[in-house]
Amino acid sequence: MTPWLAKLAALPSVILAIAAPAATAAQGAGDEAAPTTNPWSLRLSAELGAGRRDIDIPREGVVQQIRTDLFPLAGLGFALDHAASEAITLGLLVRYQTSVGLGISEQHTDGSVRPLDVRSHRLELAVAPTLRLDESGTWALGASAGYGLQNFRPEAHEIVTPAYSLAGPHLRMELQLGPWDGLIRLRAGPEIQWITHVGQDLVDRGLASRGLGVGGEAAIEVALGQRWAIRASYREMRSWLDSSQVQSFEDVARFVSASLSGKL
Numbered sequence: 288m289t290p291w292l293a294k295l296a297a298l299p300s301v302i303l304a305i306a307a308p309a310a311t312a313a314q315g316a317g318d319e320a321a322p323t324t325n326p327w328s329l330r331l332s333a334e335l336g337a338g339r340r341d342i343d344i345p346r347e348g349v350v351q352q353i354r355t356d357l358f359p360l361a362g363l364g365f366a367l368d369h370a371a372s373e374a375i376t377l378g379l380l381v382r383y384q385t386s387v388g389l390g391i392s393e394q395h396t397d398g399s400v401r402p403l404d405v406r407s408h409r410l411e412l413a414v415a416p417t418l419r420l421d422e423s424g425t426w427a428l429g430a431s432a433g434y435g436l437q438n439f440r441p442e443a444h445e446i447v448t449p450a451y452s453l454a455g456p457h458l459r460m461e462l463q464l465g466p467w468d469g470l471i472r473l474r475a476g477p478e479i480q481w482i483t484h485v486g487q488d489l490v491d492r493g494l495a496s497r498g499l500g501v502g503g504e505a506a507i508e509v510a511l512g513q514r515w516a517i518r519a520s521y522r523e524m525r526s527w528l529d530s531s532q533v534q535s536f537e538d539v540a541r542f543v544s545a546s547l548s549g550k551l
Contacts, residue, residue, distance in 0.1 A: 326371075329551040332364035332518070336544025338386060340407055340439060344449065345532040346492055353448065358389040358407070360542060366415070378415035380431060384408070384542060393448050403448060408438035409540070417463070424469065429461040435480055437500075437524070437540060451486025453526050453538065459504065475505040482526060493531040500526040514550045519543075 338360045342353040362384035369377045386407040393403045413433025420426040436454040461476035480500035490496050502524035510516050521543045528536040 324370075326369055328368045328370075330364075330366040330368070330548050331551065332366075332546045332548035334360075334362040334364065334384070334518075334544045334546030336360050336362075336542060338384075338407060338540065338542045340541075341537075341539040342439065343534065343537045344489070344492070345494075345530045345534045345536060348532065350534050351447070353391060355389060355391055355405075355407075359387040360384055360407075360544065361387055362544065362546070364546065364548065374419045376417040376419075378417065380411065380413045380415045380433070382409075382411040384544070391448070404442040405448070406438075406440050406442065407540070408436070408440070409542070410436045410438075411457075413457070413459075425465055427463040427465070429463055429474070429476075431457075431459040431461070431478075433457065436484075437526070437538070439538070449486065449488035449492070451489045453482050453485060453498065453500065455481045455483035455500075457481075457500070461504075470510050472508040472510075473506075474508070475503070477501075477503045478524065480524070480526070482528070485528060489528065489536065494536050495529040498526060498528040498536075500524050516548050516550075518546045518548065520546070 336359075337357045338355075339357055340353065340355045344351040344353070362382065364383075365379075365381040367379040371377050386405075389407055390402055390404050393401045411431075411433065413431040413435075415429065415431045417427050417429040420428060433456070434454070435457040436452055438452045440450040440452075441448050457478060457480035459476060459478035461474045463472060463474050465472040478501070480502075482498035482500055485494065485496045485498065502522065504520060504522040506518055506520035508516050508518040521541075523539070523541045526538040526540075530536055
């Protein structure tokens with residue numbers, strides 16, 4: 288075999304010897320660049336529970352008292368989280384709750400009592416950052432800042448019982464404890480709302496168009512594997528509006544519920 292034919296025959300083995308280390312290095316670099324976790328997470332939830340509304344409405348020198356029995360409620364939730372760093376998570380929270388089959392007894396001025404179907408709604412839209420206070424993530428401080436709406440509306444509009452909404456910006460702080468590697472998570476904290484929107488029916492009765500709401504929420508959450516969790520929570524909010532009459536308006540809303548959530 289001539290020398291140049293011998294060199295040509297050996298060329299493939301030389302190329303393979305040079306390319307093999309380069310391919311291995313490129314594969315290792317690709318493995319290092321590949322992200323290990325996704326910083327985004329989406330959680331959807333559905334809940335069932337019970338609620339109660341106690342409302343005092345001043346009108347023409349007297350106070351109309353609305354006291355509902357415990358009523359069933361249903362709700363849906365949406366939470367989108369982004370792990371901005373090892374210690375900080377930024378979230379977007381949407382939560383909706385509504386009564387099911389709620390009715391009250393409306394007392395008229397002639398002494399007659401009439402059953403009335405009503406609906407109680409609650410909507411929350413907020414930004415929810417969380418700060419982990421230790422390396423293990425056992426302790427964390429959470430917040431929820433956004434806009435909340437609470438509604439009480441008869442199915443048929445009546446003169447005696449008004450239909451109204453109380454809405455405005457709110458701020459809730461939560462201290463979170465997650466023992467046993469986050470298998471159980473406890474949350475509790477106060478909430479305050481500046482009521483900037485009041486239903487026109489209340490304003491027409493001499494109530495202020497601005498008010499204040501104070502309350503809080505407590506919850507316990509149990510993880511069911513990596514994606515699923517169950518949660519039990521209690522929430523109470525007291526809202527006040529000043530009045531041109533002797534007594535002010537007060538609305539007390541209480542909700543207890545259990546929810547199932549799944550992480551996508």
